[in-house]
Amino acid sequence: MKKYIIGIDQSTQGTKALLFDEQAKLCDRVDLPHEQKISKEGYVSHDLQEIWQNTLTAVKSLLERNQVKNGELRGVAVSNQRETTAAWNRETGKPVCDAVVWQCARAEEICRKISGEDAEYIRQSTGIPVSAYFPAAKMAWILTHEKEAQRLREKGQLCLGTIDSFLLFKLTKGQAFKTDYSNASRTQLFHLEQLCWDEKICKIFDIPGECLPQVCDSDSLFGMTDFDGLLSEEIPVHAIMGDSHGALYGQGCHESGGVKATYGTGSSLMMNTGEKRIHSSHGIVTSLAWGISGKVNYVLEGNLNYTGAVISWLKDEVQLISSAKETEHLARETNPEDTAYLVPAFSGLGAPYWKSEARAMLYGMRRGTGRKEIVKAALECIGYQITDVLNAMEQDSGMKLEHLCVDGGPTGNQYLMQFQSDMAELTVAVPQVEEMSGIGVSYLAGITMGLFTKEQAFGSIRYHKYQPEMERDRRERLYSGWKDAVRRVML
Numbered sequence: 001m002k003k004y005i006i007g008i009d010q011s012t013q014g015t016k017a018l019l020f021d022e023q024a025k026l027c028d029r030v031d032l033p034h035e036q037k038i039s040k041e042g043y044v045s046h047d048l049q050e051i052w053q054n055t056l057t058a059v060k061s062l063l064e065r066n067q068v069k070n071g072e073l074r075g076v077a078v079s080n081q082r083e084t085t086a087a088w089n090r091e092t093g094k095p096v097c098d099a100v101v102w103q104c105a106r107a108e109e110i111c112r113k114i115s116g117e118d119a120e121y122i123r124q125s126t127g128i129p130v131s132a133y134f135p136a137a138k139m140a141w142i143l144t145h146e147k148e149a150q151r152l153r154e155k156g157q158l159c160l161g162t163i164d165s166f167l168l169f170k171l172t173k174g175q176a177f178k179t180d181y182s183n184a185s186r187t188q189l190f191h192l193e194q195l196c197w198d199e200k201i202c203k204i205f206d207i208p209g210e211c212l213p214q215v216c217d218s219d220s221l222f223g224m225t226d227f228d229g230l231l232s233e234e235i236p237v238h239a240i241m242g243d244s245h246g247a248l249y250g251q252g253c254h255e256s257g258g259v260k261a262t263y264g265t266g267s268s269l270m271m272n273t274g275e276k277r278i279h280s281s282h283g284i285v286t287s288l289a290w291g292i293s294g295k296v297n298y299v300l301e302g303n304l305n306y307t308g309a310v311i312s313w314l315k316d317e318v319q320l321i322s323s324a325k326e327t328e329h330l331a332r333e334t335n336p337e338d339t340a341y342l343v344p345a346f347s348g349l350g351a352p353y354w355k356s357e358a359r360a361m362l363y364g365m366r367r368g369t370g371r372k373e374i375v376k377a378a379l380e381c382i383g384y385q386i387t388d389v390l391n392a393m394e395q396d397s398g399m400k401l402e403h404l405c406v407d408g409g410p411t412g413n414q415y416l417m418q419f420q421s422d423m424a425e426l427t428v429a430v431p432q433v434e435e436m437s438g439i440g441v442s443y444l445a446g447i448t449m450g451l452f453t454k455e456q457a458f459g460s461i462r463y464h465k466y467q468p469e470m471e472r473d474r475r476e477r478l479y480s481g482w483k484d485a486v487r488r489v490m491l
Contacts, residue, residue: 002072005446006062008055009438010080010163011243012101012265015051017058018438019066024446024457026433028066030058037098042347043106045098048086051163052170059227070232076171076225077239077445078164079246079437082186082268085138086166087149090157093174096148099163100138103266103305105347107137108356110144110205118204125191125198127277127286129354133303135162136188140205158211162187164240165213168222171237176223179213181296182245185288190215192277192286195296217291218245218441219448239445243437244268245290248299250440251405251431252458259393259401261386262437263408266350267307269389271300271397282392283352292444300396302351302389306344307382308410313346314378320371328415331376339364341485342377344385352392355490363485382410383420384482390424403427405463407436422470423479429463 004027007018014033021027032054037045063073083102088095100106111130114122119130128134139160142149152158159169165179184190184197189207191198195215202209216222218241224234241249244262248270251260256274261267270289277286277298289297306313311324321327341363343349348356362374394401404426410416411430421428433439443457 003451004068004073005075005077005442005449005451006059006073007077007079007438007442007445008059008167009243009246009435010051010055010078010167011437012081012084015054015058016435016438017055017062018435018442019062019068020442020446022451024443024452024460026435026439028062029435030062030065032058041106044101044104046084046101048088048095048099048166051099052167055167056228056230060230063230073231073235074451075235075445075449076237077441078167078237079241079243079441080162080164080167080183082162082183082242082244083133083135084163085135085142086161086163087139087142087146088159088166088169089152090159090174090177093170096152096158097142097146100142102133103347104138105132105356107132107141110137110140114204122188122201122204125201126188127185127192127279128188129285130188131354132356133350134186134188136201136205136207139207143206153208153211156210158208159213160207160211161213162242164242168237168240171225171227172223176237177213178216178220178222180216180218180220180240181288181291182218182242183240184215186242192288192298217294219292219444236449238449239441241290241441241444244270244301246437246440247407248272248289248440249444250436251407252461253405257399258405259390259403260405260407263307263382263406263410265307265309265312267304267382267386267408269302269386269393271393273298273300273397278396280392280396282395283354284389284392284396285351300393302392304350304385304389305347307385308408310342310344310378310381311410313344314375320375324409327375327379328413330372331379331415334372334376335368338369338373338376339366339481340369340373340377341482342374342381343485343489344378344381345489349486349489351389353486353490358489361485361489363488364481379413379416380419382416383423384479386420387423387479390426401426403429405429405431407431407434417466418469421466421468422475425468425475428466430466432462432464
């Protein structure tokens with residue numbers, strides 16, 4: 001009998017179901033998008049019920065398309081968009097409201113009220129400066145503005161968590177209300193050294209500890225599921241990780257010094273620092289990579305709000321392109337001496353600047369700047385932002401980086417990857433397989449369950465590598481222009 005495992009990768013743009021066999025081979029995938037709900041105030045939300053239904057539909061389609069028989073599916077793994085925050089009824093599983101997406105800055109006012117000793121305590125304990133980016137403030141906003149959340153809180157029936165804990169709750173029919181170390185560390189409520197919810201921080205944000213999920217190792221047996229009756233027998237959910245952590249694991253960055261960048265709607269850069277926590281003083285944060293077999297690894301991390309989303313903006317809002325694929329050839333056709341820079345602070349600047357009130361700007365245009373040059377500026381701003389974070393990691397860790405593993409849709413753009421290698425002055429390695437977030441968490445589950453070995457999983461991945469080619473003087477001139485544009489945005 002064949003043996004399979006399913007990876008559910010619930011990302012910002014949609015939900016993917018990935019099917020792996022007992023040799024760790026990715027056999028097939030099904031993708032379903034969900035609506036990006038943006039209000040007149042600029043609030044960004046997702047419909048939790050739509051995400052749940054898409055999860056079931058994607059899994060059903062995957063199993064039917066590949067004729068997976070009863071008993072052949074052995075387990076499930078889940079990776080998820082991080083920081084996006086959910087609230088639901090513990091008795092019914094019904095969402096209280098739409099999920100507050102990680103990009104959404106609606107909780108800025110809550111964060112402004114936290115300062116002084118409280119703000120410094122939060123930064124020291126969680127590794128994260130107070131920001132509306134993280135779930136703590138989003139949860140506080142929900143508790144302040146949603147009457148149903150207030151009612152359920154008083155009755156002790158409110159669940160607050162990230163998308164993984166919501167999906168797990170639904171998959172197990174309310175039997176498991178849990179999360180893993182990677183997701184917990186990104187809530188701004190979790191003490192990185194004591195490895196528990198921090199009671200003092202919960203009080204600062206006025207979030208009841210009993211509303212939060214149990215925190216487990218990333219390779220735990222989280223619960224059992226039959227996908228709401230789709231399967232005749234229940235199977236284990238045997239790994240959960242935030243999507244960026246899943247990609248770090250999938251890229252094989254298991255030891256101190258391994259660095260990866262996930263290019264998605266936004267971007268997450270992670271550097272594994274092993275069992276040692278490094279406190280950042282250069283605008284990036286400390287998180288947990290994962291907990292595996294009772295041990296945790298730490299990471300330095302920088303988050304960017306707009307990378308792949310800049311390309312969506314080009315297509316959907318300003319309509320300079322009809323598809324993302326156009327950006328590469330347009331960038332190659334521009335005047336190389338054009339000095340236009342796009343700083344994509346549409347909802348503020350993330351790492352390493354953390355300026356939530358900053359707003360986007362197109363700077364340095366000449367009379368000859370046209371459609372192609374603006375598209376190039378949008379593409380290159382991704383590489384500049386990644387380079388900013390890599391430089392901060394080098395300063396915090398004291399290590400000279402030479403190799404960057406990358407993943408995500410924009411890594412298929414050869415112009416961008418060469419530009420990234422040139423700007424960061426390091427080797428950029430692009431895997432020949434996609435979906436590293438789902439692959440990583442599925443590898444962890446399969447290895448943990450004994451479905452396949454670590455050697456089988458990681459031995460099959462091949463990479464295309466880019467080496468720096470740009471002359472140093474040109475690189476320094478271009479990067480200096482970027483830093484000047486950022487400085488003007490932050491005035």
